[in-house]
Amino acid sequence: MNFELSEDHKVLIDSLKDFVDNEIKPIAVEIDEKHEIPSSLISQMSELGFMGTYIPEEYGGAGMDYFSYILTVAEVSKACASTGVLVAAHTSLCCGPILSYGTEEQKKKYLPDLASGEKIGCFLQTEPNAGSDVSNIDTKYKEEDDCYVITGSKIFITNGAYKGTGIVIATRDKTLGHKGLSAFIVDLSTPGVEVTKNEVKMGIRGSYTTAFGLDGVKVPKENMLGKEGDGFKIAMETLNAGRISIGAQALGIAEGALEKSVEYTLERKQFKKPLAAFQAVSMKLAEMKLRIEQSKILIYKAAWLKENNKPYIMESAMAKLSASETATFVTKDAIQVHGGYGFICEYEVERMYRDAKITEIYEGTSEIQRVIIGKMLFN
Numbered sequence: 001m002n003f004e005l006s007e008d009h010k011v012l013i014d015s016l017k018d019f020v021d022n023e024i025k026p027i028a029v030e031i032d033e034k035h036e037i038p039s040s041l042i043s044q045m046s047e048l049g050f051m052g053t054y055i056p057e058e059y060g061g062a063g064m065d066y067f068s069y070i071l072t073v074a075e076v077s078k079a080c081a082s083t084g085v086l087v088a089a090h091t092s093l094c095c096g097p098i099l100s101y102g103t104e105e106q107k108k109k110y111l112p113d114l115a116s117g118e119k120i121g122c123f124l125q126t127e128p129n130a131g132s133d134v135s136n137i138d139t140k141y142k143e144e145d146d147c148y149v150i151t152g153s154k155i156f157i158t159n160g161a162y163k164g165t166g167i168v169i170a171t172r173d174k175t176l177g178h179k180g181l182s183a184f185i186v187d188l189s190t191p192g193v194e195v196t197k198n199e200v201k202m203g204i205r206g207s208y209t210t211a212f213g214l215d216g217v218k219v220p221k222e223n224m225l226g227k228e229g230d231g232f233k234i235a236m237e238t239l240n241a242g243r244i245s246i247g248a249q250a251l252g253i254a255e256g257a258l259e260k261s262v263e264y265t266l267e268r269k270q271f272k273k274p275l276a277a278f279q280a281v282s283m284k285l286a287e288m289k290l291r292i293e294q295s296k297i298l299i300y301k302a303a304w305l306k307e308n309n310k311p312y313i314m315e316s317a318m319a320k321l322s323a324s325e326t327a328t329f330v331t332k333d334a335i336q337v338h339g340g341y342g343f344i345c346e347y348e349v350e351r352m353y354r355d356a357k358i359t360e361i362y363e364g365t366s367e368i369q370r371v372i373i374g375k376m377l378f379n
Helices: 007-034 039-047 066-079 081-101 104-115 174-180 231-267 279-307 313-343 349-360 366-376
Strands: 121-124 140-144 147-158 165-171 181-187 193-198 209-220
Touching: 007 039, 007 066, 007 081, 007 349, 039 081, 066 081, 066 231, 066 279, 081 104, 081 121, 081 147, 081 165, 081 181, 081 231, 081 349, 104 165, 121 147, 140 165, 147 165, 147 181, 165 174, 165 231, 174 181, 174 231, 181 209, 181 231, 231 279, 231 313, 231 349, 279 313, 313 349, 313 366
Parallel strands: 121 165
Antiparallel strands: 140 147, 147 209, 165 181, 193 209
16 A cells, blocks of 8 residues: 655646646635636646546547546645636536547547637536436437437536536436436537526635526437436436545645645734644644545545546545535634634635535535445445
8 A cells, every 4th residue: 555646646746736826826816706717727727738637638638647637626726616626527527427438429529629628518417406316307308300409407507607518417208217317418509508697606606606598409419428318327427526526626625724724823923922832723723634634545545446447436425525524624723723814805714614615515415425325335
C-alpha cells in the first residue's frame, strides 16, 4: 500500500496551485458577487486541459488519468467552489458518460468540443417531481421519422445556462418505471430547448443552476447514448462517478477554509498572543485537519478503484458523504475561529460555508448516500 503521490501528480499539483493562486483566488469574491465565472477564465482552464483532463488525446483531451482529474477539482475548489463544480459537472456528468457509453462516432463528434471548452457539458436528469427518485421522470421521448422527439422539463441543471452539450434522461413509457428510461446526447442550442430560469442560490453563486423547458426537441436517432432502456443504468453509473468529484469539490472547500484559518490564527493577536497559541483554537484546527485527512483517504481510494476498473459504488458514496459533511463542519468552525471577521465577506470563509452546504445535497443527499452504503453491506 503506497500513500505517496507519483512524480507526475506532484508536478500537476504544483502547476495547479500556481494557476489557482494567480488566476482564480484573486477573482473568487467577484465570481460570487457577480454570479458568473468569466469566460476568460474558462478559456484559460480549457487551454491547460482542465476541461478534458482524462479524455484521451485522440478525442482532444489532455490524456491524464482519473486521479489527476480529482486532484484538479480539489485544487480549484480550494479557491472557488463555483469554478470547481463547473469542471466537475462538465467532466463527470457529460464527458464521462459519452466516453463510457458512446459509440466511436459519438466520441469523435462531441468529445473534442467538450475537451477544448468550446462546449460546456451538463446532465439533464432532475425534474420537479423526480430528484432522488429517478424512475419518476416525466420527460418523454417518442420516435418520429428519423429522429426522437423529447418533451418535458428539467430543473437544477448545473452548467445549464451555457446551452452547450447535455445528456438528457427521458422515458418512453412512464409505466415501465426505470426500465423505460433512455439517455440522449442533445445540443442545447436545438430549437425547442428553452432556459426558463437561472436560480439565485445560497452558495456556489458563480455556477449556473438552470431550469429547462423541452418542447418537441428533435434529436437524431444516432444521438441515443447506449441502447434503448439503458437510461437508468447510465444515470446511476454517471452519478456514482460524479460523487467522487463532488467529494473532491467538498475536500477542496474544506482545505481552503483550513488554510484561511491557520493564516488568520497566526496573524490575529488577542491578550498579546496569536490566536494559534490558545489551546481551544488549536484543538479546533486539529479536528478540522483530522476530518479532512479522513475524507481525503476515502476520496483517493474511490478514485483508485474507478481508475483500475474495480467496484466502487459504496466507496464513492462514503467518499462523498464524508467529504461533504466535513466541508460543512470545517467551514462552520472556520467562521468560529475567525470570530466576528468570519461573518464578514472580506474574509471569505463565510462564502466557503455557503458553498459547502450544497455538497451534502446534489448528486445524492447525505441521506441517500447512507441508504446506498447500507444496501451495499448486504450485497
